[in-house]
Structure formats: structure tokens, C-alpha cells
Amino acid sequence: MKEIISEGTRLRPKSAGAKFRLDPELLIKIHNNMVKTRVLEEREIRMYKQSDGYFWIGGPGEEAFSIPLGMLVKKGHGLDYDFLHLHYRSAGIMTCLGMEPIDALRQMKNTALDPFSGGRNFSNHFSKRAWNVVPVSSTIETQYLTAIGTGLAHKRHGGTGITIVNGGDAGTAEGDFASCLVWASRPGNELPMLIIVTNNQWGISTAAATQHGDKCIADRGKAFGIKTGVINGNDVEESFLALQDAMNYIRKERKPFLMEARVSRLYGHSSATGCNYIAEEEDCLTTFEAKLEAAQIMTRKEMDQVRETYNAEMLELSQRVKQEPLPDASTIYDHVYLGQKGRYW
Numbered sequence: 001m002k003e004i005i006s007e008g009t010r011l012r013p014k015s016a017g018a019k020f021r022l023d024p025e026l027l028i029k030i031h032n033n034m035v036k037t038r039v040l041e042e043r044e045i046r047m048y049k050q051s052d053g054y055f056w057i058g059g060p061g062e063e064a065f066s067i068p069l070g071m072l073v074k075k076g077h078g079l080d081y082d083f084l085h086l087h088y089r090s091a092g093i094m095t096c097l098g099m100e101p102i103d104a105l106r107q108m109k110n111t112a113l114d115p116f117s118g119g120r121n122f123s124n125h126f127s128k129r130a131w132n133v134v135p136v137s138s139t140i141e142t143q144y145l146t147a148i149g150t151g152l153a154h155k156r157h158g159g160t161g162i163t164i165v166n167g168g169d170a171g172t173a174e175g176d177f178a179s180c181l182v183w184a185s186r187p188g189n190e191l192p193m194l195i196i197v198t199n200n201q202w203g204i205s206t207a208a209a210t211q212h213g214d215k216c217i218a219d220r221g222k223a224f225g226i227k228t229g230v231i232n233g234n235d236v237e238e239s240f241l242a243l244q245d246a247m248n249y250i251r252k253e254r255k256p257f258l259m260e261a262r263v264s265r266l267y268g269h270s271s272a273t274g275c276n277y278i279a280e281e282e283d284c285l286t287t288f289e290a291k292l293e294a295a296q297i298m299t300r301k302e303m304d305q306v307r308e309t310y311n312a313e314m315l316e317l318s319q320r321v322k323q324e325p326l327p328d329a330s331t332i333y334d335h336v337y338l339g340q341k342g343r344y345w
């Protein structure tokens, strides 16, 4: 019979977690955030399929990477904190920062109460000044250019705040990505930037293997003297430890790091490609749950309970959002020009 030790309200065998290097309590927290994000995004997909939204795009399949990343962000406002230049697969990061799930659902339904864009933008196009989250752009890759701005500001300011930018593999074919590498690595003026490429091997319906001669996108950083790493973004522990190391390096040395994370695209590109679950892709949550169970950190029953609780919560929130008003037509030009309101003819 296994010896049982008590930890708060949970009972766990003493050997629990032996297969992991991270603390079991941290792993349980990561699991909770992963499930929360997955269920939220699966609710968005259901909303799209029920015509409660015009377009869905998001990040199911990236949680093993995006949750550790979100948990390691130095969250706050201003240059003492991290700046985030995200793309549309970053819900996991926002969950960790403390985003209310209802706000993501509001943007999905484009209601007037959507705090990120007032019902204007696509799903998962976040923006939050209080947390240094720069507005997500639908034009891919431009975030690698705006990131240079806060990278320079962070460099001049000093301290431990860093600039974080993420995007997909196909987008790296654009000049914006190359400009980012150039500006981040000028000798004597290196910028404290974590430059991330989440590589799912696809650009909508174009296979990466037909587009890039390089085997690893991260290798491009080497030509600029940038430290690089390629990791399995489907592995929670590998992601957490690699991100922690890279971020510690950037915070201390005030130099860039280029990280390529191999991830899955679990529901295809977006609603434009059907947003159906792709069984051939590795599901990082399934992988992680099997490991948690094998290491006796969580039981199947406990994990199912987490999912059921979030399922009920997200369903209730989506029903609430359906009752909310859409933006009024009179507000169409609000926030287009600073300090001005209304039409211009």
C-alpha cells in the first residue's frame, strides 16, 4: 500500500510527481489554466457554429506553451513590466494574466461590452493597456516591428522588464520578422526581447515544408548573434523550464533570445477552414493529463471535474453574452482619431 501525505485538502501518494522536475502544485495550476483556456476556446468555436459570432481564430493546441509563458510574464503597466506584442493564438497567456473569460466571449460575439475592441475586432484580438498588452493585429507579423519600439524603450529604461513578441512560422517569411532580428541585435544596442515563433508547420493551408529551406526557423537568429532555442511546445515542463531560462537571461543580460516552439494546430487555421478537431495532431492537454495521472499528481476524476466546472461556467457566460447589445452604429468612428467622435463628412 502506498504512503499517503496530506497537502491542504488533497491526498497524494508520497511518490507523486517523481517523473516531473516542476513542483506538483505548480503543475496542477498549469493544468487548471490549460483546461480553462481550452474550454473557453471550445465554447467560442461552438458559438461560431451556432452563428453567435462572425469569425473564430484562436490557440487550442498551444496551451502547453502559452500557459507557462503567461505564468512567467512580469505583469503590470509601464516599462518596469513586460510588454506583450501577441498574435491571435494567445488566449492562454491572457488567461494567466487574469482575463475574465466573459470578455473573450464578448469579443467573439462582437458585443458592445467587448473591452478589447468595443465589438469591432475578430476573436482573440486582445488589447489591455493596464497589462502592457499591445493591440493584436490581424495583419500578421507587424507585431515584430512594433515590438522593436518597446524593446528600445526597455533598453533605455533598464530594470528587468522585457518585450515579448509571438507569431506563427509562415509569417516569418515577411520582412517584418527580419527587421526584428536586425534591430534586436545591433552590436552594443541589443534589445531585451523574447522573440517567439510558434511553429505549427502551417500557414493557413500552405505546408511549411514547401516554403522554408531552413530546418529550424530559430537558426536564423544565429546569423545575428542572437541566442536561440527550439523546443517541444507540446511539453509543459520543457516549455516552462526553457522559457524560464530564456526570460532570466533576457531580464539580466538585456539581450534578445529567439525561441521556436513546435506546437499543434488543433482546430485548423480558423473558422475559415472549418474549425474541427484534428485528431492527427498531438493534443498537449491529453499528453499532459496522461503524465499527471501516471505520476499520481491528479486522478482522472479530478481532471474531469476541472473540465466539467469550466464547461458549466463558459456555457453560462456565453448565454449571458448572447443577451448583450451590439455596438450602436453611432459609435462607428469612436477611437479612430484621438479625441474626436462621430462622422467626418
Ligand SMILES: Cc1ncc(C[n+]2csc(CCOP(=O)(O)OP(=O)(O)O)c2C)c(N)n1
Residues within 6 Å of the ligand: 089, 138, 139, 140, 167, 168, 169, 170, 171, 172, 200, 202, 203, 204, 269
Ligand atoms: C500581412 C498579412 N498577410 C496575409 C494574411 C493572411 N493570413 C492570415 S493568417 C495567415 C497564416 C499565418 O500562418 P503562421 O504565421 O504560420 O501563423 P499561424 O496562423 O499558423 O499560427 C495568413 C497568410 C494576413 N492576415 N496578413
